[in-house]
Amino acid sequence: MTTGGDSAWAARDKCAVVGIGSTAFSRDSGRSVLTLASEAALGALQDAGLSVHDIDGIVGCDHDRVTPWTLAASLGATGLDWWAQTGPGGGAPCMMIALAVGALMSGQCKAVLAFRSLNGRSEARLGSGVPGMGGQTVGGFGSYDEFYLPQGLITAGQTFALMAQRHMIEYGTTAEQLGAVALACRAAANQTPHAQMYERTLSMEEYLGSRMISTPLRLFDFCLESDGACAVVLTRADRARDLPRHPVLVRAVAGGAPPDLRGGMMFPAVTRHDITDIGGRTAAERLWQRAGVGPRDMDLAQIYDCFTISVILQLEAFGFCKRGEGGPFAASGALLRDGELPINTAGGHLSEGYVHGMNGIVEAVRQLRGDGDMQIPGAELCLCTGGPLPVGSSVVFRRA
């Protein structure tokens, strides 16, 4: 026993991502989210050397307008006999991998498709406020939005701004340190032709000069709003060996809640005692135990970057640095291609595109196959994270 005895991790390295697919990322796809999801799914199946008839499970995100069965109908995947939707929001993709592992390990499924599709710029801009805000009366029924939206706390950006402000108060985190996250993601995007910011460089001067959105967060602290879809196909590892692509194993998965978890989505999370401590820290404890490796073993990471501050908080939560030291860690150059922990190697949500965590999973697989545009040499282990509010989720992938 090398794991510290977490028997849940009988699943270590037993399942694999065997196919990945993506659409182009844009400001206006001109197509429905179902069409985008179908294109990404068919791309992932083709990559895996599988047909739509091989798929028996589909898992999606609770925020997706495309349900698993609607995607199955579009694909002609009539073998569907297992489906799931998970969340919350950006916490979904890593938990989709966890659900797929459960379905495969229990024998319920032989091939699971996980997907996320959104016209996040042209149809449903996430930055314009929370879903359901259209009516004049808001909240109730366990959302708790009645305490926040009427005050003008409306967006995720404002919520993370409160966390960033508190991180600055407690640890002296600076704008330049947040900027180091934005610049690292942009530098990766500049090496990645499909990234939305491929041709647009970003200097610290430009970062600091960008307009303030919600203090202390500026325009370039915010991720892109994008149209696009991503999908991955998973099978058990023994089957993966017979498929055409080099398998990328699911080493471990874990979710986690912060110690004084609050209900609702993101707003109540900022009323916790320690608002810069996130569920990712709980997830990390389980993740590293299940994986039998630790943060220092990661060759790279895809850190969920809805905002720059989200990355700082997760670097601390997953143990890459101590609490409060995420800012200096980012500013040290650690997150760059040649740094200690290259992150978001296709540009992340900040500069590649925002597919709500799913593009990070796809990029992890690309890197561990050795197919990255900004390939990290010898990459064997990659962390992916999701969340980070109200709960966190995570996966370690390993090159087979």
Added chain:
Amino acid sequence: MDAKPLLPYTDDRDTRAFFEAAREHRLVYRACKDCGRGLHPPTAHCPWCGGWNTDWHPAKGGGKLHAWTTVTHPIHPAYKVPYTLVLVELDESPDVRLVGRIDGAPALEAGMKMRVWFEAVADGVVLPQWQVV
């Protein structure tokens, strides 16, 4: 035409007492009578001690500033920028933090003493708001 602000749903079975009290210019918070811990957002069950002996308690209306953000990018037409969202910890319980709004971009510091006031936002709808003492 002036845009209308977003109004709270005030008939939720777990949270309506907060808004009923605000309508009478009283600030209340939910707390557990067994362990004494505050509960916000309000719940009938106490997650701290596992009991059901929870109820609404009056607060004197004092708090301290935990964090804030000045919103400079307009999102909703009823909320004119700049405005500053304040996160205030209730004096009676560190478990209870409430969000309020101050017009403009005031100079603020963590730990500042704050005082509640009551803003009528629509007929019969009142929100507790916070100002620096």
